[in-house]
Each structure stands twice: as C-alpha cells, then as structure tokens.
Amino acid sequence: MKTHALDGETVHQERNNAIAPRLEIEPGDTVVFDCPEPCGQVTPDWDDEKLAKIAFESIHALIGSVYVKGAKPGDTLQAEILDYEHKGWAWSGHLQHFGLLADDFDFAYIHHWKLEGEQCIFGLKDIVLPFEPFCGCMGVAPKEPGRVTTIAPGPYGGNMDIRDLRKGGTLWLPVFVDGALFACGDCHSGQGNGELCGTGIESPMTVTLRLSLRKDLSVQEAQFETPSPLSKADTAGYHATTAHGPDLMENAKNAARYMIDWLVNRYGLTRSQAYVLCSVAADLKISEIVDAPNFIVSAYIPLSIFKK
Amino acid sequence: MKTHALDGETVHQERNNAIAPRLEIEPGDTVVFDCPEPCGQVTPDWDDEKLAKIAFESIHALIGSVYVKGAKPGDTLQAEILDYEHKGWAWSGHLQHFGLLADDFDFAYIHHWKLEGEQCIFGLKDIVLPFEPFCGCMGVAPKEPGRVTTIAPGPYGGNMDIRDLRKGGTLWLPVFVDGALFACGDCHSGQGNGELCGTGIESPMTVTLRLSLRKDLSVQEAQFETPSPLSKADTAGYHATTAHGPDLMENAKNAARYMIDWLVNRYGLTRSQAYVLCSVAADLKISEIVDAPNFIVSAYIPLSIFKK
Numbered sequence: 001m002k003t004h005a006l007d008g009e010t011v012h013q014e015r016n017n018a019i020a021p022r023l024e025i026e027p028g029d030t031v032v033f034d035c036p037e038p039c040g041q042v043t044p045d046w047d048d049e050k051l052a053k054i055a056f057e058s059i060h061a062l063i064g065s066v067y068v069k070g071a072k073p074g075d076t077l078q079a080e081i082l083d084y085e086h087k088g089w090a091w092s093g094h095l096q097h098f099g100l101l102a103d104d105f106d107f108a109y110i111h112h113w114k115l116e117g118e119q120c121i122f123g124l125k126d127i128v129l130p131f132e133p134f135c136g137c138m139g140v141a142p143k144e145p146g147r148v149t150t151i152a153p154g155p156y157g158g159n160m161d162i163r164d165l166r167k168g169g170t171l172w173l174p175v176f177v178d179g180a181l182f183a184c185g186d187c188h189s190g191q192g193n194g195e196l197c198g199t200g201i202e203s204p205m206t207v208t209l210r211l212s213l214r215k216d217l218s219v220q221e222a223q224f225e226t227p228s229p230l231s232k233a234d235t236a237g238y239h240a241t242t243a244h245g246p247d248l249m250e251n252a253k254n255a256a257r258y259m260i261d262w263l264v265n266r267y268g269l270t271r272s273q274a275y276v277l278c279s280v281a282a283d284l285k286i287s288e289i290v291d292a293p294n295f296i297v298s299a300y301i302p303l304s305i306f307k308k
Numbered sequence: 309m310k311t312h313a314l315d316g317e318t319v320h321q322e323r324n325n326a327i328a329p330r331l332e333i334e335p336g337d338t339v340v341f342d343c344p345e346p347c348g349q350v351t352p353d354w355d356d357e358k359l360a361k362i363a364f365e366s367i368h369a370l371i372g373s374v375y376v377k378g379a380k381p382g383d384t385l386q387a388e389i390l391d392y393e394h395k396g397w398a399w400s401g402h403l404q405h406f407g408l409l410a411d412d413f414d415f416a417y418i419h420h421w422k423l424e425g426e427q428c429i430f431g432l433k434d435i436v437l438p439f440e441p442f443c444g445c446m447g448v449a450p451k452e453p454g455r456v457t458t459i460a461p462g463p464y465g466g467n468m469d470i471r472d473l474r475k476g477g478t479l480w481l482p483v484f485v486d487g488a489l490f491a492c493g494d495c496h497s498g499q500g501n502g503e504l505c506g507t508g509i510e511s512p513m514t515v516t517l518r519l520s521l522r523k524d525l526s527v528q529e530a531q532f533e534t535p536s537p538l539s540k541a542d543t544a545g546y547h548a549t550t551a552h553g554p555d556l557m558e559n560a561k562n563a564a565r566y567m568i569d570w571l572v573n574r575y576g577l578t579r580s581q582a583y584v585l586c587s588v589a590a591d592l593k594i595s596e597i598v599d600a601p602n603f604i605v606s607a608y609i610p611l612s613i614f615k616k
Contacts, residue, residue, distance in 0.1 A: 098598065193595055228612075
C-alpha cells in the first residue's frame with residue numbers, strides 16, 4: 001500500500017469524465033490531497049466588496065482526479081477518511097443570489113476566522129467552535145460525458161457538504177466510469193447540517209484518504225459511516241427554533257429566521273454575523289415529516305460555543 | 309408553588325379553545341399528567357388486524373387543559389420538563405395511508421416493545437434503544453374557535469413530535485387565549501428526528517411539567533432548550549444514507565428507503581420491522597439546502613443499538 005501526494009497547484013473546476021487523471025493508484029493506496037481555499041481565489045485580505053465580485057465560474061477548486069485501478073462501473077468506491085489538517089485561516093460569508101435566505105440577505109458579507117489547534121475562533125463575543133473538518137466535495141466522475149458544475153451534488157457525490165464526513169469515517173460512492181476518477185476539495189473546518197448561508201468555515205486544508213474498491217457492495221447514492229460523538233460541541237445543551245407548515249423548504253427558512261432573531265437579540269450580533277454563525281454551527285433537522293399537512297423543521301445551535 | 313395531578317381517565321381528542329379546563333394553576337406550579345396510550349385505544353394484545361381498524365377520530369388522547377392564571381394572548385408559556393415515567397410497555401407500527409412511505413407500505417403492522425428501566429427492548433436481533441422519552445403533543449389552545457384535529461401541529465404547538473423535548477429541557481409556546489389552556493399527551497419512549505413511519509415508541513407515561521409565564525419573551529412558534537448529550541445512543545458511530553434532488557420531501561423518502569434496504573440486508577429484519585426501527589431510531593437531517601438545484605437529506609442510525 002503506497003502513499004501518494006497531489007499538490008494544490010493544479011485544480012479543476014468541474015466534474016467531467018474526460019479530464020485526464022493526475023494520479024493512478026492501486027486500490028488500498030493512500031492519497032494526500034493539498035486542497036486550496038475552496039473557491040480557489042479568496043484570501044485573508046478579502047473584504048465584502050471583493051466577495052461581491054467572486055468568480056462563480058472558478059468554484060470549486062478540486063484536487064484530482066485519481067484513477068483507481070480495476071474500478072468498473074457498478075463497483076463501489078470506498079474512501080476512508082484518515083486526516084484533515086488546517087492552515088490557520090478560514091472564511092465564511094454570504095453572497096448575493098445564493099443561500100437559503102438569499103431574498104433576506106441580498107448583498108455580500110465576509111467573515112474571517114482564525115484556526116488555532118482544535119479551535120475555530122470567530123473573533124466576536126468570545127465565540128469559539130470546535131475544529132470539525134470535512135471535505136464539502138468528494139466525488140467520482142459522472143456517467144454522462146461533458147462538463148457538470150461542481151455546485152450541485154449528484155449521484156456521483158460531489159458538493160454534498162455533509163458535515164459528518166469526518167476523520168475516522170468512511171464514505172461509499174457508486175462508480176460510473178473506469179477508474180472511478182475521484183476528486184475532492186471545498187474543505188470546511190466546521191459547518192452545521194444545512195450550510196444554510198451557503199458557506200461553512202471555508203479553509204485550505206490537507207486531506208488524507210485511503211481509497212479502495214468494494215466489489216461486494218452496491219450503493220445507489222452516497223452512504224457513509226461516521227464516528228461518535230457526532231459533535232464535540234454537544235456539551236452544554238442546545239437552543240432550538242421550530243417552524244411548521246406543509247413545505248419543508250419554507251419551514252427551514254422560517255426556523256433559520258427565528259434562530260437569526262434569537263442570536264441577534266441574545267448576543268448582539270449583526271444579522272449577517274448571525275446568519276453566518278447559523279450556517280457554520282446550527283443544524284437543520286426534520287423533527288417530523290408525517291403529521292400532514294404540517295411538518296416541522298428545527299434549527300439547533302449548541303450553547304457550548306458561547307463562552308459567556 | 310403547588311403540585312397538581314391530572315388523572316388519565318378524562319381525555320380530549322381535539323384542540324379547541326372552548327373545552328373547559330380541568331385545572332386552574334398559578335404560574336410556576338407543577339402538574340403531573342397521567343397520559344394514557346397515545347391513541348387512547350391500543351393495548352398489548354393488539355395485532356396487525358386490530359391496528360388496521362384503529363379509530364383515527366380518537367387520536368390523540370390528550371390530558372388537560374390547564375388554565376394558567378394571568379396568561380394573556382401575546383405572552384409566552386414556559387414548560388419546564390421535569391420528569392417522564394414509563395409503564396413497562398409500548399408499541400410502534402405503520403398504518404395504511406399514513407407515514408412518509410405510505411405508498412410503499414400500504415398495510416398495517418404492529419410491533420410491541422418491553423420497557424425495562426432505561427431500556428426499550430425491541431425483542432428481535434438483540435436490538436435495544438435507550439429510553440429517551442418525550443411528549444409528542446404539547447400545546448396551548450388555538451386562537452380560532454372550533455375543533456382542530458390533533459394530528460397536525462400548528463402555531464400553538466400540538467403534535468410536534470420533537471424527540472428532544474426531553475427531561476431537563478424547556479419549551480416556550482405562544483399564548484393565544486386567556487389562561488393558555490395547555491394540554492399534552494402522545495408520549496414516546498424514543499423516536500428519531502422525522503418519526504418517519506408515523507409512530508415512535510408509543511407509551512402510556514406519567515409526565516411532570518412546571519408551567520409558568522414569560523411576559524418578557526415573545527416567540528412566533530415553539531422554541532426550546534434541550535440538554536446535552538442529544539442522544540444516549542451516540543456512542544458507537546452512525547451509518548448514514550443520503551439522497552439528493554430538488555425536493556426535500558422526495559429526498560427524505562429516498563434516504564429512508566436506502567436505510568430500510570441497509571437494515572434488511574445487514575440485520576435480516578423484515579421491511580416492516582426495518583421501517584419501524586427507522587422511525588424510532590433514525591434521524592432525518594438536512595445535510596445541505598443551498599447547492600441548488602440539488603439538496604441532500606440524510607438518514608442516520610446509531611450503531612450502538614445493535615448488540616452484535
């Protein structure tokens with residue numbers, strides 16, 4: 001079993017099964033991916049004005065692809081998540097025309113984070129989140145030829161933004177083309193279930209994965225295992241907002257709005273700061289989906305992130 | 309501060325602000341509610357055939373209402389959740405024309421549980437869930453006159469089926485009528501986020517709540533605080549299925565289907581047993597809700613419930 005490295009100099013910004021692989025490995029080999037800042041452009045000196053002009057066509061900066069020898073359509077690719085290492089800095093923000101509450105927040109706002117050891121430091125009101133890293137994008141090449149945007153996830157995985165694809169976990173993805181052609185990127189140092197403003201704690205990061213094949217396993221879409229505890233922030237209880245109604249999307253929007261109100265009133269954050277904090281720390285859960293005509297979506301924020 | 313008791317002999321099966329209160333209390337008083345089996349009819353000897361003929365019009369058997377002196381429209385009712393005690397038995401099941409996968413499971417199936425101390429014993433494959441009780445229904449009287457079904461939740465709370473309304477937590481509800489007219493019932497000894505087959509671990513139970521008023525607080529819909537850890541089952545990691553697509557409801561259905569497949573293949577459960585187990589143990593989460601046009605709903609099941 002070998003360990004390979006892919007530097008962050010060469011990125012691709014699409015899913016496309018015609019892109020030539022950068023690396024060919026045996027199943028069971030380990031690959032260290034040096035993933036740049038997720039959008040391939042943001043730097044610690046960016047302000048709201050620069051963020052408003054972000055080049056959407058450059059998102060995301062993916063590292064790969066990796067050709068896994070012997071992988072055939074119908075197989076399952078297994079990615080064991082061995083390690084994530086941050087580089088001290090991250091950003092979050094909201095953008096025009098993007099995010100769950102795009103209608104309420106129709107402008108750009110950027111927030112910079114300091115990452116120190118196992119802490120993500122918000123820099124306001126003594127708010128500190130645990131470093132809980134994962135790759136927003138992990139995927140194989142799509143079945144169909146041609147360019148596919150990296151923004152939306154698909155049957156091939158991609159920009160799934162699942163906060164629990166953490167160290168110690170294992171991801172399974174269906175293989176659609178020879179070699180699987182795995183690529184990853186869009187590293188987050190933390191994020192709530194939902195990623196509701198559209199960004200997590202966006203971080204350049206080194207990602208170490210062991211890639212192998214499961215000929216004995218079949219999945220139609222991504223499945224994964226993740227270790228306990230689900231969150232290091234689950235130590236001091238949660239405040240939760242709820243919203244009921246016949247449409248899960250509208251309920252999610254309202255639960256998020258109530259949570260933003262609560263954060264603004266309780267901690268004196270601006271609405272933009274509260275929206276970003278929800279995105280990186282609050283979890284959207286489907287509390288009930290059967291009591292028609294009204295379903296409930298709740299937003300949970302861990303109280304341990306507030307020091308006072 | 310007094311402690312009052314409401315027996316389980318007199319129930320009401322609707323939300324209606326015209327129902328005369330059974331009890332009048334001072335804010336800050338404690339009430340012990342003896343809540344019968346949630347549907348007011350199921351007994352340990354019921355089989356699938358009996359469940360198929362359940363009287364929907366008798367659901368739910370609520371205990372109350374409680375008139376809280378001084379409560380006025382616009383106030384917030386605070387319910388501190390002090391204790392839940394089970395009575396040794398519970399049931400789960402799926403019904404025709406009800407539940408997330410009603411199209412896939414168009415028949416009735418009942419499963420009986422044994423409750424022992426802090427354990428909910430499934431009785432198959434050594435599956436044991438922690439006793440994590442809550443009231444499915446907690447609510448005040450609606451603003452509008454007339455009968456409202458107890459099935460769907462509303463701005464007044466009601467059948468919210470939120471698994472984290474647990475001992476040690478606090479619920480806040482908006483008050484719509486003088487006295488608030490609080491009632492509760494539909495006790496569950498456990499349930500996943502979503503309650504996807506339509507039942508939790510349905511249990512007769514004694515519920516102890518301290519009811520008070522918050523004139524300083526305003527909520528548009530229910531909000532709550534819940535203690536850590538969120539689940540006692542978060543000790544051995546999770547298996548999770550994911551489903552992507554533009555519609556959260558369809559994604560939830562597919563994530564549930566994949567999880568049922570996984571449980572059937574891995575543990576040899578029947579599809580009905582697996583569906584019920586998902587409802588009581590698996591959590592539906594909105595993993596991402598911003599990467600249009602595809603969002604991801606995931607179903608997580610804790611591996612600690614499987615002893616082998």
